[in-house]
Amino acid sequence: MNDLTQNNLNYKKYVVDSKLRYFKSHASKIEKTFAEEISSTLGIDSKFITPKFFYDKKGSELFEKICTLPEYYPTRTEIGILKSLRTELPCYLDESFRLVELGSGASVKTRLILDMFTSLQNTTEYFPIDISEILTESSEILLNDYDNLRITGIIDTYEGGLEFLKNYSDKKNLILFLGSSFGNFSPIDGRKLLQTINSTMKPGDLFLIGLDLVKDIRILESAYDDSQGVTAQFNLNVLSRINDELDADFDLNNFSHHSVYNVEHQRIEMYLKSLLRQTVVVSKSNLSMNLEKNELIHTEYSHKYSLDQIRELLEGAGFVINHIWLDEKKYFSLTLVSKV
Numbered sequence: 001m002n003d004l005t006q007n008n009l010n011y012k013k014y015v016v017d018s019k020l021r022y023f024k025s026h027a028s029k030i031e032k033t034f035a036e037e038i039s040s041t042l043g044i045d046s047k048f049i050t051p052k053f054f055y056d057k058k059g060s061e062l063f064e065k066i067c068t069l070p071e072y073y074p075t076r077t078e079i080g081i082l083k084s085l086r087t088e089l090p091c092y093l094d095e096s097f098r099l100v101e102l103g104s105g106a107s108v109k110t111r112l113i114l115d116m117f118t119s120l121q122n123t124t125e126y127f128p129i130d131i132s133e134i135l136t137e138s139s140e141i142l143l144n145d146y147d148n149l150r151i152t153g154i155i156d157t158y159e160g161g162l163e164f165l166k167n168y169s170d171k172k173n174l175i176l177f178l179g180s181s182f183g184n185f186s187p188i189d190g191r192k193l194l195q196t197i198n199s200t201m202k203p204g205d206l207f208l209i210g211l212d213l214v215k216d217i218r219i220l221e222s223a224y225d226d227s228q229g230v231t232a233q234f235n236l237n238v239l240s241r242i243n244d245e246l247d248a249d250f251d252l253n254n255f256s257h258h259s260v261y262n263v264e265h266q267r268i269e270m271y272l273k274s275l276l277r278q279t280v281v282v283s284k285s286n287l288s289m290n291l292e293k294n295e296l297i298h299t300e301y302s303h304k305y306s307l308d309q310i311r312e313l314l315e316g317a318g319f320v321i322n323h324i325w326l327d328e329k330k331y332f333s334l335t336l337v338s339k340v
């Protein structure tokens, strides 16, 4: 694909050197989308903020801190499973694969997969896709540690990055989607995203997805309401971001973190609770909103799955399951699929 086509897709290209380049949506487009989405999701009765807006620089740093908390089992459990794949996953790969990652964040777990790739290939092509600028920092850190890596980063939504990938080249892709980030999507939006991933894939491509499993409610609830209050800071930080970027006047002292496991829908639900009756103005969204005392703003779902539901979900989106790997406690899963 040439640069002209990439410009048509509204990306600005940044070439750092022969090993590293980024494509990023134009700043004006990003701000406009943020302002418009906030206007439509906070300007209604059941207020919500989509979780993709958590990840400004501070939000991404706070998420990395969450990953190290004793209560937050998903990260260390998924790392344990990835380590156990050292011999098994390479059997599905060969020297011709590119590594693509949705929501790559700090690219920490990626290293376990990159180790497999670099043992199979002379040069490995890595294609991280993340809405957060953390992507640039993590790519530079990776390049210091891996000599034979070439990185093309897409700073955009999952859907934007997948569209970019579709037009890119016909090399085979292993697409990673770790951390159970998929669980943030509602069932309807999740199905749509899986179909988009499926339609982006070519025969021979692979998709490895990490999904969190249903378990004891106490383990689930403490993972999203830790004793040090880091998850609370992460949740509240989205209001600081709206203040900074959209000229809003949220007073963070007037909100608290609230999270609960919804047994029927098998999901953690995270909210920001208004501690008093208040009016908040978001200037760049042309919005003035009234909040009642105890009114909730929904900020995140984190769905949990049974193995049957994982099979149904992935097969329903047109995938063939190659393998499902679990940890010993059956807390977390990694599923490798191909396109039918």
Ligand SMILES: C[S@@+](CC[C@H](N)C(=O)[O-])C[C@H]1O[C@@H](n2cnc3c(N)ncnc32)[C@H](O)[C@@H]1O
Residues within 6 Å of the ligand: 051, 052, 055, 060, 063, 067, 075, 102, 103, 104, 105, 106, 107, 109, 129, 130, 131, 132, 134, 156, 157, 158, 159, 178, 179, 180, 181
């Ligand atoms: C829960 S973190 C997971 C990070 C890492 N993959 C892991 O497993 O630890 C989600 C990552 O996806 C990115 N992200 C969230 N929503 C996104 C979206 N809609 N499109 C692109 N990236 C998104 C965030 O910036 C963040 O880096």
